[in-house]
């Protein structure tokens with residue numbers, strides 16, 4: 001079917017501005033991805049899946065300029081013992097990175113990987129699976145044109161987290177990174193991500209977790225107020241495996257985080273959570289699609305957004321329970337705390353269930369600060385500003401508590417607290 | 426300590442007068458009790474004094490140690506030494522009881538230009554006070570009042586009072602919902618704080634609390650006014666005869 005002209009033009013213009021990297025072993029996957037992009041067309045304002053978020057600046061050939069942000073604080077996860085992998089405006093920085101060697105974990109740079117590589121069976125494969133039933137053309141574009149990224153193979157319990165650090169140094173950088181992670185049976189890893197990455201960042205991560213594997217993911221997206229990001233994670237879980245992901249977003253003019261999770265083995269667990277704090281020119285979109293395709297799996301989606309001065313929060317979350325996925329336990333909550341009347345929260349929670357013995361619940365709320373609670377705190381001597389902050393942190397707590405590691409929880413809470421304090425001036 | 430003169434209060438949102446000229450003076454070192462029928466304005470008085478939104482003072486004044494409190498923010502009143510034990514303590518999901526109390530103690534100290542209490546001193550103090558009130562460590566860790574039983578909430582109010590060491594304590598039906606033993610604990614908590622520099626205003630419906638906390642003065646409030654003031658015997662009279670006679674007296 002032909003694409004609408006406007007979509008065709010936008011897609012052509014974007015493709016014309018990009019050159020296919022010499023991908024070696026990934027060339028076929030990349031060419032197929034280009035075909036997918038041509039076929040689907042890049043997102044447009046009319047697309048149902050982009051109803052609440054304008055994709056134009058993510059699609060246009062050049063990245064809109066984004067000023068660099070002078071952070072007046074220590075970088076996040078600074079205290080964590082971790083293996084650091086640094087990208088500057090989307091380019092791997094060997095100098096700034098640690099030695100990519102760690103017990104039970106093999107890490108290769110996407111560009112350097114040998115022709116016979118495990119990632120060949122995954123690169124673009126999970127992304128392709130994630131294109132049904134909803135199209136995610138920016139992810140296909142990523143598979144085709146990613147210039148860098150890492151391939152992480154986990155064969156046992158990793159001694160420390162792998163920390164992906166994305167630095168932003170050029171005001172016009174347009175970065176496309178693609179990572180592939182394979183967690184073998186019984187293996188375990190924590191991946192940390194932080195940093196603004198670029199003026200415009202398109203990041204895709206494909207994750208395959210074998211039976212009994214465990215992957216924790218904690219991300220603090222960069223705080224450069226003008227940066228834009230479209231990220232997608234495609235996760236496939238085997239039986240009794242665990243995937244837990246948490247994302248903190250503070251600032252950023254535009255963020256679209258897609259999370260596509262497929263529970264393909266029995267008794268698997270997937271928790272995805274997000275907390276965001278937005279002030280002013282801030283648009284944050286969490287789009288989640290969780291497919292239950294096995295017995296007795298558990299999924300949780302916990303998303304909390306604090307919005308003020310005209311900030312916008314979006315949540316599109318779906319639980320699809322396939323035929324036969326009995327005993328599914330699916331939970332989804334999305335909530336916003338609107339600190340003024342100019343801010344808005346748009347939510348589209350969806351359940352689609354084809355099995356009869358399942359427990360799925362979902363809820364979405366939008367509310368202001370609890371006046372009763374605020375007065376109670378103030379009556380004990382806590383000033384209005386700090387009292388509001390306490391209630392705000394409390395509102396976000398359900399999402400932050402999804403992080404299993406308590407020191408990482410503290411780290412994230414500390415960041416939110418600092419952000420709130422700064423905003424009060 | 427606390428001086429209330431001719432206080433008139435209406436609801437902000439509607440044209441409803443609730444306090445119609447309250448006169449009351451609580452001296453340092455004294456315990457005053459207020460009794461009165463449901464809906465007579467006792468809680469309204471306590472809320473207006475602590476600075477809750479939604480009320481408008483149309484006439485009169487209230488001072489704490491000579492300072493006008495009605496223009497202050499709620500937190501300023503707290504720092505000035507006013508404390509209200511709520512009739513219905515508020516649940517605050519996600520805020521730990523300890524964090525809450527430490528923030529409160531230190532906010533007040535900061536506002537008064539005093540040094541903050543160290544984490545160690547705070548911990549020592551709260552453990553001791555909690556023990557006296559039979560509040561276990563688990564309750565201290567839990568979110569403020571969330572999942573607390575009615576009696577636990579009231580004991581938690583007294584714990585806050587003990588930690589904040591206010592000058593003027595208003596207790597709004599802190600005895601309601603308490604079993605006999607808990608009432609004793611709460612009364613002991615109050616009595617432990619009684620001293621020459623501190624005033625108490627105890628709102629209650631029952632004589633029983635006043636058996637434990639011996640009041641110096643008892644006021645009867647009806648329809649937004651103090652209609653009678655007397656000694657402890659006034660509470661006994663209410664206990665035995667109800668309000669009918671007292672109301673008839675002023676009618």
Ligand SMILES: Nc1ncnc2c1ncn2[C@@H]1O[C@H](COP(=O)(O)OP(=O)(O)OP(=O)(O)O)[C@@H](O)[C@H]1O
Nearest residue numbers: 436443461462463464465466467468469470479512
């Ligand atoms: N925010 C409000 N909106 C409407 N009515 C109110 C409000 N606050 C107080 N009132 C009314 O004012 C009157 C006094 O209420 P208040 O709670 O002060 O009584 P009280 O003496 O504490 O009663 P009780 O013994 O039952 O606790 C009642 O008629 C109550 O309904």
Ligand SMILES: [Mg+2]
Nearest residue numbers: 467468469512
């Ligand atoms: Mg009352």
